Amino acid sequence: MKSQMKTVTIALIGGGFAANFHANAFSKVSGVQVQIKTLVDIDMEKANQLAKKWDIRNVTSDYEEVLKDPEIDVVDIVLPPHLHLPFAFQALNAGKHVICEKPLTGYFGREGDKEPIGMCVPKSKMYKALLKEINEARALIRTSNKKFLYAENYIYSPNIARAGEMIRKKGSKILYMKGEESIRGSTSAVAGYWSKTGGGSLIRLGCHPISGMLWLKQQEALVRGEAITVESVTADIGCVTRKLKGYDKRHLTSQPVDVEDFAAVTITFSDGSKAVSLSNDNTLGGVKNYVEVYANDGAMLCNITPADNMQTYFLDQDGLDDVYLSEQLNEKLGWNKVFIAEEVLRGYRDQFQDFAECIAYDREPMSGIDIAYDTIRIIYAAYVSAEEGRRIDLKEECE
Secondary structure, rough: OOOOEEEEEEEEEOOOOOHHHHHHHHHOOOOHHHEEEEEEEHHHHHHHHHHHHOOEEEEOOHHHHHHHOOOOOOOEEOOOOOOHHHHHHHHHOOOEEEEEEEOOOOOOOOOOOOOOOHHHHHHHHHHHHHHHHHHHHHHHHHHHOEEEEEEOOOHHHHHHHHHHHHHHHHHOOEEEEEEEEEEEOOOOOOOOOOHHHHOOHHHHHHHHHHHHHHHHHHHHHHHHHHOEEEEEEEEEEOOOOOOOOOHOOOOOOOOOOOOEEEEEEEEEOOOOOOOEEEEEEOOOOOOOOEEEEEEEEEEEEEEEEEEOOOOOOOOOOOOOOOOEEEEEEEEOOEEOOOOOHHHHHHHHHHHHHHHHHHHHHOOOOOOOHHHHHHHHHHHHHHHHHHOOOOEEEEHHHHH
16 A cells, blocks of 8 residues: 655745745655645735745735644745844744745844945954854754755755765865855845845855865765865955946946945865865856865866856747846847756755755754855854954854
8 A cells, every 4th residue: 555645744934035945846846745825924915926826825014823823834035135043043943944044144234333244344243143153053054853955056066966975985085175255246126235135246156166166075074984074264355346437337237335246255164175165246247156076086067057068049029028038148149158057056856855855754954054054154253354364263052
């Protein structure tokens, strides 16, 4: 007799750009019955459009309604970063599992801070406050009997996952990695404000390659039976478009107010190996995602996007208004590289497959609180490094 398929019931919190990726990925889950029962957003017009697209039967602006609903197993938080932990804590306390979008959190201002905080508040103050918050958050999550699933799609990208498999099979020693996510600007209206995003291109974009490279280093440590930690962080961060005006900025969509639009971060591990993360908001031609791995016994070049499995050439855009080519690539003229099966290549499908199985069958995710913690800690150490012009050693007492 066939066993009944497990069912996971979800509330999607936020109806913006990333929520569409989440809903699409959930629709591809197999072996577990997934249903998005409720969508929460204060913008009801936007929420109703998303609900209609993905057949979500209940739309509300009341988060309490979700917390009190006994049918909902997991809360999927797709909100601006300053809301991640407050909403996550409420969900955990209500007995719900939590899926949390990146980044885990950030520094968004405290009473008495001079504004704009990105220019006026010392990064050392931000770092100290952040460490206190994430240590408390990790302790709460670890003692909860509910799961915390960190939505870092890089870890689930097929080529990075395969690189991890190869490292485990060969017992490779990673010597150096380089990763990048760059784009021509955020789709979010608040991306230029530190008080809403906790930083600029580094926290929004650089978090992805940093997490992916940390995960690969974890695979090495696992198979070799070693304890490998992050020893230090050095960074160069700035706003390279601040002096551009008018016509010179016509093709760039980023509007940084008190955040950076460029970041280069070097991570040194306790075994002496290195990882470099690049991120910026000034890359035309669509989103750029990759991780390169150079080991003692080989090299693995993980190109996520742009992919090269379909190219198009058009002399006009007639009839293509609603055709999606690539994130941040709106023009269809000339030669373009088209995203095919984007939810697969960027890791969204396998990420949510893992999350659904973790909830249904009570196991731990590939991406959880430890990756989330380490990533945001590195990012804020990088902010201090860039502002103070020095290497930041990550102290043991902050572990």
